[in-house]
Amino acid sequence: QVQLVESGGGLVQAGGSLRLSCAVSGRTFTMGWFRQAPGKEREFVAAISRHSISISYADSVKGRFTISRDNAKNTVYLQMNRLKFEDTAVYYCAAESSPTTAWRPQDGSEYDYWGQGTQVTVSS
16 A cells, blocks of 8 residues: 655745655655646646656656655655746646556556645745
């Protein structure tokens, strides 16, 4: 059984930075971050493969956000820089519990476990 606990959310001014963390218990493969703003569907943000060989970002965050993982610490991070008002959302950590033949990190159905989410609010 995999458990995911996000932390690091909060209120920040536009242009500021936050670092989200996802503490992981259990064996995981690809890890992803997704977000959901009020009244909108959940959307993919970033993903990283088990040994950090493959990384993917949504176009909207490319160049501003950085995903990383420390398997020794069982933690996945999302460094968010140059935050914009439109980045306001609940951010969720997600995990694949088994390897897949095709890497489709943007597909939420590929993930088996989800955290409870952490709120990120960017003031304009």
